Amino acid sequence: MSRFSRQSFLGAGSERRLADATIGIVGLGGGGSHIVQQAGHVGIGGYVLVDPDHITETNTNRLIGGTLADLETEARPAATKVAISERLLHGLLEKPRIVALHKSWHDATEKLKLCDIIIGAVDSIIERDQLERFARRHLIPYLDIGMDVHPLPGGEFLVSGQVVLSTPGHACLRCCGIVTDERLTEEARKYGAAGEAPQVVWSNGVLASTAVGLIVQLLSPWFRSTQNFVYLDYDGNQGTLVPNMRMELYQQRVCPHHPAEETGDPLFDIRDYSRGVVEREAARIAAAALPPIKPRWWLALWRSLFG
Amino acid sequence: MDEHVDGASAVGRVSTHFKITGTLLAAIRADLARPHAFAAERVGFIAAGLSSSGDDLLVLARGYRPLLDGDYQINPAVGAMMSAEALRKALQWAMKDNIALFHVHTHGGRGRPGFSGIDISEQKRFVPNFLQVAPQCAHGALVLSDKIAHGHVWLAEEEAPKVITRFTEVGVPLVKWSAL
Numbered sequence: 132m133s134r135f136s137r138q139s140f141l142g143a144g145s146e147r148r149l150a151d152a153t154i155g156i157v158g159l160g161g162g163g164s165h166i167v168q169q170a171g172h173v174g175i176g177g178y179v180l181v182d183p184d185h186i187t188e189t190n191t192n193r194l195i196g197g198t199l200a201d202l203e204t205e206a207r208p209a210a211t212k213v214a215i216s217e218r219l220l221h222g223l224l225e226k227p228r229i230v231a232l233h234k235s236w237h238d239a240t241e242k243l244k245l246c247d248i249i250i251g252a253v254d255s256i257i258e259r260d261q262l263e264r265f266a267r268r269h270l271i272p273y274l275d276i277g278m279d280v281h282p283l284p285g286g287e288f289l290v291s292g293q294v295v296l297s298t299p300g301h302a303c304l305r306c307c308g309i310v311t312d313e314r315l316t317e318e319a320r321k322y323g324a325a326g327e328a329p330q331v332v333w334s335n336g337v338l339a340s341t342a343v344g345l346i347v348q349l350l351s352p353w354f355r356s357t358q359n360f361v362y363l364d365y366d367g368n369q370g371t372l373v374p375n376m377r378m379e380l381y382q383q384r385v386c387p388h389h390p391a392e393e394t395g396d397p398l399f400d401i402r403d404y405s406r407g408v409v410e411r412e413a414a415r416i417a418a419a420a421l422p423p424i425k426p427r428w429w430l431a432l433w434r435s436l437f438g
Numbered sequence: 439m440d441e442h443v444d445g446a447s448a449v450g451r452v453s454t455h456f457k458i459t460g461t462l463l464a465a466i467r468a469d470l471a472r473p474h475a476f477a478a479e480r481v482g483f484i485a486a487g488l489s490s491s492g493d494d495l496l497v498l499a500r501g502y503r504p505l506l507d508g509d510y511q512i513n514p515a516v517g518a519m520m521s522a523e524a525l526r527k528a529l530q531w532a533m534k535d536n537i538a539l540f541h542v543h544t545h546g547g548r549g550r551p552g553f554s555g556i557d558i559s560e561q562k563r564f565v566p567n568f569l570q571v572a573p574q575c576a577h578g579a580l581v582l583s584d585k586i587a588h589g590h591v592w593l594a595e596e597e598a599p600k601v602i603t604r605f606t607e608v609g610v611p612l613v614k615w616s617a618l
Contacts, residue, residue, distance in 0.1 A: 395487015
């Protein structure tokens, strides 16, 4: 019995396919940390983990893997969210391939480019828009999860959210109406004044679990599917997760917002790339050729004797 | 031993990753499967954008143009012979749109395809021309089977082609294979 025998229905070779895959997770808070944990459990082997934040007290209601011992004390700073995720994965996988980047994803694009799938668990609309555009440019499927809590009349609340699988060429977050110019403008107008949006562990868990199912279905499918576009709506009050009406409607839609002509780096020049390869190789050889530094024992002895 | 960096050999160690959507690849296979009046096989060109991460070169397919029926020449020695006009159109496409261009044809079957001797000698004849008109891009050639693909990429006109090391068909499911 292997560790993964209970998921052998994923097919012969599924263990290797999942172990060979590399996923990028941008945002390691309430949603992203769930995805890290579950991806580790199913045996995905490679991770690019990106988040610029440290854990804070208000994260501890939902950040999977984070503990009260990770909070800032007088003796030490708070743990970074990437360090918490990294620790979680080391507890679940024998030899995970982890690139942990405690920075904005805008400064992590070199590593994210090499991912098989990118998962965005970020709060803002503009971040989602930019991250999806980046993924499309590099022909990387993008999975987006997001949750909201809306006030209702009478002092009640609606917990809702969505999971979207956006694959190159097919319907995108703009097609879904999740990213709109109006929402981007509104967000920019409120920038810095929005405060902390409500977030809870159970709805994040539903959305993240659904996303992990879609990741596994992409990498090692357990049923035949041709759905290149998935858009699921979560209603936390009803306890339902159902296809949005656009999911069926846009299944064959060719996305007008991210044309194929935008694929690749518009400023790329193969001559610069080749020069870079040669320079990096020269630097590697030069570093390897440096003579070992011999300890100046006589100098140390002189100083110890005569100050 | 006196070590040094030879540009060609250093660049020879790069990893090239060719990515294409499942939708585009299926459309190319369907197009190449059409019979031609006299050519034994069909050919076309894949346009791609490029990106990189360290020494990893990413070739990211954007679109496809088949060779038009009238752009084939009768030549029993080869499966498909492009006319000079066909080559001119392809060169113009690469130059005008600033794209990496990959010649493509299929050998069918389900296994790992490979270039024939004639394929390789023909590629050496015309692919470097693309580097003359669009030197900022890499260019190359692919051969497909019904399941996977194999390819060569030229990074510079004066250098020998490199084998494309990895492929990803971006679709549902995500299909990856390696040349090595």
